Amino acid sequence: MTSLTSIKYIVPKSVEELLAVIGSEENPRIVAGNTLLNELGKRNLLGGVTALIDINELPLDYVKLGEDSITLGSLVTFTRLLREDFINRPAYSALKEALSAVHPIQVRNAATIGGCIGAGLPFLDVPPALLCLDAVIQITTCDGTQTNEYSKLASDIAGGIPAGQLITKIQLPKYNDRTRSAYSRFSLTGMGESVASVAIRLTLDGSLAHSHCTQACVAIGGAGIDTQRISEAETFLTNSGHTTTDVLQHTSDLVAKEAHIVPDLNGSAEFKRKILSVQTKRTLSKLLAADSRGAKL
Amino acid sequence: MKLDFTLNGESVSVEAPPYASLLSVLRDRLSVRSTKQGCDYGGCGACTVLIDGKARYSCMTSALRVKRKSVTTLEGLAKNGVLDPLQQAFNEKWAAQCGFCSAGMILSAKALLDETKYPSESEIREAIVGNLCVCTGYQKIVEAIQSASINSPKTSK
Numbered sequence: 116m117t118s119l120t121s122i123k124y125i126v127p128k129s130v131e132e133l134l135a136v137i138g139s140e141e142n143p144r145i146v147a148g149n150t151l152l153n154e155l156g157k158r159n160l161l162g163g164v165t166a167l168i169d170i171n172e173l174p175l176d177y178v179k180l181g182e183d184s185i186t187l188g189s190l191v192t193f194t195r196l197l198r199e200d201f202i203n204r205p206a207y208s209a210l211k212e213a214l215s216a217v218h219p220i221q222v223r224n225a226a227t228i229g230g231c232i233g234a235g236l237p238f239l240d241v242p243p244a245l246l247c248l249d250a251v252i253q254i255t256t257c258d259g260t261q262t263n264e265y266s267k268l269a270s271d272i273a274g275g276i277p278a279g280q281l282i283t284k285i286q287l288p289k290y291n292d293r294t295r296s297a298y299s300r301f302s303l304t305g306m307g308e309s310v311a312s313v314a315i316r317l318t319l320d321g322s323l324a325h326s327h328c329t330q331a332c333v334a335i336g337g338a339g340i341d342t343q344r345i346s347e348a349e350t351f352l353t354n355s356g357h358t359t360t361d362v363l364q365h366t367s368d369l370v371a372k373e374a375h376i377v378p379d380l381n382g383s384a385e386f387k388r389k390i391l392s393v394q395t396k397r398t399l400s401k402l403l404a405a406d407s408r409g410a411k412l
Numbered sequence: 413m414k415l416d417f418t419l420n421g422e423s424v425s426v427e428a429p430p431y432a433s434l435l436s437v438l439r440d441r442l443s444v445r446s447t448k449q450g451c452d453y454g455g456c457g458a459c460t461v462l463i464d465g466k467a468r469y470s471c472m473t474s475a476l477r478v479k480r481k482s483v484t485t486l487e488g489l490a491k492n493g494v495l496d497p498l499q500q501a502f503n504e505k506w507a508a509q510c511g512f513c514s515a516g517m518i519l520s521a522k523a524l525l526d527e528t529k530y531p532s533e534s535e536i537r538e539a540i541v542g543n544l545c546v547c548t549g550y551q552k553i554v555e556a557i558q559s560a561s562i563n564s565p566k567t568s569k
Contacts, residue, residue: 124413124430124476152474156431167430171477194466219542220520221460221469306455306541 123166130173130283134257137279140166145281147171147190148225175229175283187285189229193217193241196228207287209296209314213244216298218306228285232265233276235341238308242269243336244298246344247314251286266344273341294318297401299394300337303381309337310381311390313370313398317352328352333366333395338387339375347373348395367395417478419444420488428475435459435470438485446486446515457543460516461485467523469542486515489522498522498560507556509547516543521557530561
């Protein structure tokens with residue numbers, strides 16, 4: 116076992132330098148926020164790690180607004196993202212609400228968008244919002260760069276992104292003014308982890324109350340081992356025409372039924388299904404309420 | 413490893429292992445005792461410090477992350493023996509009971525007031541949501557922050 120005092124601390128300045136370091140070190144560990152490092156060290160859980168690679172000086176702290184997409188460098192913090200103008204558009208409300216659900220300012224100042232994806236923890240707030248916004252994730256390894264839809268990647272990185280892989284950027288599509296999204300979550304305590312969370316994005320033809328949904332995306336977090344999309348609910352919403360109370364109820368029932376749920380200390384499967392149903396209704400109601408207040412679609 | 417950073421306006425240089433938290437370096441190697449060790453996993457806020465003006469949990473911050481950065485603890489607020497308006501307000505409003513959370517509370521409030529001169533009550537409560545007061549003296553703390561805000565010089569940031 117490697118002695119803790121012999122661990123190297125390397126701060127690469129470029130992705131190329133980082134990849135060279137990963138290739139040359141026997142057992143490197145990439146760190147960004149470093150929020151768990153002290154805890155791991157104290158518990159002797161860094162055994163075998165030969166080098167800590169601090170990626171904070173990589174040029175990955177940027178937000179770029181393009182013609183068709185918004186690109187986020189993986190080192191963008193929650194605080195910075197909440198100050199971006201695009202986050203206030205109705206299409207990105209789910210992301211804004213998910214970022215705001217991380218209450219301590221101290222955590223928002225440290226947590227990065229790449230870190231919350233790479234952690235692969237189901238109870239985090241931001242991943243379901245990114246999933247419902249059809250985020251595309253770029254991952255760089257020694258073998259090259261891959262770009263994947265988050266919906267296809269989420270289950271693969273449940274429990275944490277494999278060692279030696281680096282999330283470099285996240286792309287969000289640029290949505291038109293007819294798209295809006297919302298996020299709701301439930302936790303047992305004010306600052307507690309999410310027991311069940313729901314993020315929904317709808318693209319509407321006309322107002323929500325008087326027209327139909329042309330595109331829907333429903334993502335959930337907290338309830339299972341990964342962040343999931345509920346395609347049955349998406350299909351139903353897209354095909355159901357006017358958004359009535361019955362549609363809300365049936366969508367909620369579908370989400371509760373189709374979600375892969377794992378019972379844990381926070382609640383039984385039955386409890387989580389009930390909470391998911393309630394959160395789905397609340398999220399859809401939030402979208403309806405925003406529409407009835409005359410918000411631009 | 414050698415770590416150079418600015419602590420309360422003064423350059424410091426200290427040896428720190430790669431896995432050391434900023435909290436442990438501040439308390440154990442630099443004898444900064446206002447920064448408290450509470451939960452030690454980012455739940456209580458007693459270890460809050462300002463890093464380049466932003467509130468951060470020092471227990472969750474790797475010490476080596478603050479290389480070449482500016483760290484402010486409660487000791488860095490008073491200037492020439494004159495308390496910061498926030499410290500003064502905490503005194504005047506009796507906003508400290510056991511005092512264990514006070515340093516973290518004041519620094520979280522300092523980060524808020526440096527950005528928002530006259531915050532609303534909800535903004536104040538949002539700013540200190542990551543700081544627990546086990547004595548539950550939140551009302552006095554909020555009043556003290558409001559008081560410091562109202563009494564801050566209109567022309568200064």
